[in-house]
Amino acid sequence: MSAPQTNLEKQKKRHRGPLAGIALGIVVVGVMFLVWLIWLSDNGQTPREATPEGGVIGNSAPEEPLVTDEVVPGADVQN
Secondary structure, eight states: OOOSOOOHHHHHHHHHHHHHHHHHHHHHHHHHHHHHHHHHHHHTTSOSSOOOTTSOOTTOSOSSOSOOOOOOTTOOOOO
16 A cells, blocks of 8 residues: 655655654764763773772781681591
8 A cells, every 4th residue: 555645845844853853862872872981981990999008908807817726625636
């Protein structure tokens, strides 16, 4: 089936506004994408919290050694 009225000039006028809106939307999204890429390249590789020279963040280093020479009562010790 074909369209009942095919006035191309009238159809061009009617579609001009929506096509301009679609093109404007594509341009806005493209600019937003470029801004996002620039922001990512600027902040993407920067650590959020710098590690001190010792390599320990905060208070996570144990104050006492983890291995001791103490004998635990009830433990099976083989000599």
